[in-house]
Amino acid sequence: MILVVMIPNLLLVVIGEDSVVASLLKKIVFGILCFAIVITPLIFLKPKYYSWFSIILLPLILFETSIINHFKAPSSEETVATIFLTNYYEIVELVRGNIISSIWAFVLFILLVFISFKTNKNFKLSLKTKKIIFTFIFSFFSVLYIRNYMAAKKLNNNRKETFSAANYSLKVQLNKVFPLDILFKLNEAYKGIQEKKNYKKSIEKFRFNTTKKDTLNDQEIYVLVIGETARKHNFSLYNYSRKTSPNLDTLSNVFAFKNANTTANLTSLSIPFIFTRATPQKPQLKFTEPAIINGYKEAGFKTYWISNQSTGVGSVFGFYSSLADVYKNTSVSLDAANYDETLFPVLQDILDDTTTKKKFIVIHTLGSHFRYNYRYPDSYQKFKPTLNRSLSIENTNDISKKKELINSYDNSILYTDYVISNFINQIKKQNAVSFLYYISDHGENLYDDENKKLLHGYINPTKYEIEVPLIIWTSKKYKKEYTNKISNLNKNIHSRISSTNTFHTLLDLSNIQYPTEKLRKSFVSNQFDSLQIRYFYSTNKEILKLDK
Incomplete structure (x- = not known):
């Protein structure tokens, strides 16, 4: 027995x-x-x-x-x-x-x-x-x-x-x-499941009252990609010494924002600041208002959520993803070898969906989640030596493993570059008015200085946890249709940007308006506050001021 x-x-x-x-x-x-x-x-x-x-x-x-x-x-x-x-x-x-x-x-x-x-x-x-x-x-x-x-x-x-x-x-x-x-x-x-039901019940009467400001005949495909544990410092797109983003480095119509910060250094805390209008000063909005999914649905878009992460039914991911018209999860275990390319055929099925011409797609990747060496196939093991499969958090807390850690992490970024560029190429083939918006939930420490910090989630966050990649790609048709928005993207490439700007910017990028919109928070708007003061929601729920 x-x-x-x-x-x-x-x-x-x-x-x-x-x-x-x-x-x-x-x-x-x-x-x-x-x-x-x-x-x-x-x-x-x-x-x-x-x-x-x-x-x-x-x-x-x-x-x-x-x-x-x-x-x-x-x-x-x-x-x-x-x-x-x-x-x-x-x-x-x-x-x-x-x-x-x-x-x-x-x-x-x-x-x-x-x-x-x-x-x-x-x-x-x-x-x-x-x-x-x-x-x-x-x-x-x-x-x-x-x-x-x-x-x-x-x-x-x-x-x-x-x-x-x-x-x-x-x-x-x-x-x-x-x-x-x-x-x-x-x-x-x-x-x-019960909490999800309660969440959906609490927001069922809420309306953003969004509307599309135009009536395009072309197909519209707007994609939000959530990265995992990616810090900007290890992308060659951000002048890292290693060639870790060769595809994004050479793709046209790509905007890499140089001064983007996350609002929290734990996934569970940072995600609501991306998907809702919640801010460090008003964190309760993450449960009293719907996610951006509903803003697109009200404007006539069919919404999709695909994920390669196991995140918990009662988590904020569980709440927000339940709002989508279509949900698909390809995850295994965070502790198992699993690659984001499993999302490619799922995305293709969505792109081939002929039931609608207006699509908003959320893609939640596994990215560079620790164990880094489990996030990419052997063909992407460019930087060596790397961590071996017997290593875990407990036995990487020795700084003597720094080289293996960084090599494994850089390989995961190299693979992320492949994944994002493949998403872009899949979307590009649709010949639609489209964009892809990529932002990481938070960064990561890799024994960067004398403090010898590793991973993330510290009460006093480092710049390596705060500064994240924010990358936008637009199609040729989008560029032709929305020249003013493209101009503003270029204009704000060095401006202060926070992950809390995502909600407002995505709807504005999609030319969707609503009565309570705040265009000063959208960096594709002429009204964007490029000198905004950014705040950070610490793991002990303290609010830190990031800008003077």
């Missing part, structure tokens, strides 16, 4: 590409962790009852095993959420399409029932055995937590942050162990 419950965990150890099993030592530790969790119920349950528990878990065992077998990583919250949305007909179709697997599942079910039937109800483990199990579990978790604490101590300056990081590490580890991972994610997915 223990072995049956362990099947998903054992499969992850054998074939997984997740960071929890990225080296032999990690495989061993993770295997012991899984075993400790799986045998814990035996302290309280008789083996007979444990067998019933195994039978009840069987559908989830099969579900998780299939996910790991396919993706080489545990299920995500979004994947688990499909359990709530699956109907009888989809289950029948799944069984018919996987006859051999279904037969094995049935055989396993019969075996479990047989073992359960043969297990004596009066049989129970001795008190001595239970004490041994408890001692083993307690000792293992103590050692594991001490290890997490010591690793966190190297990355954090004070005790509170260290304990917080150690607790987070343990939570991540437990969220990979079956059956805990499924139970946690089922709970989060259920809460997320």
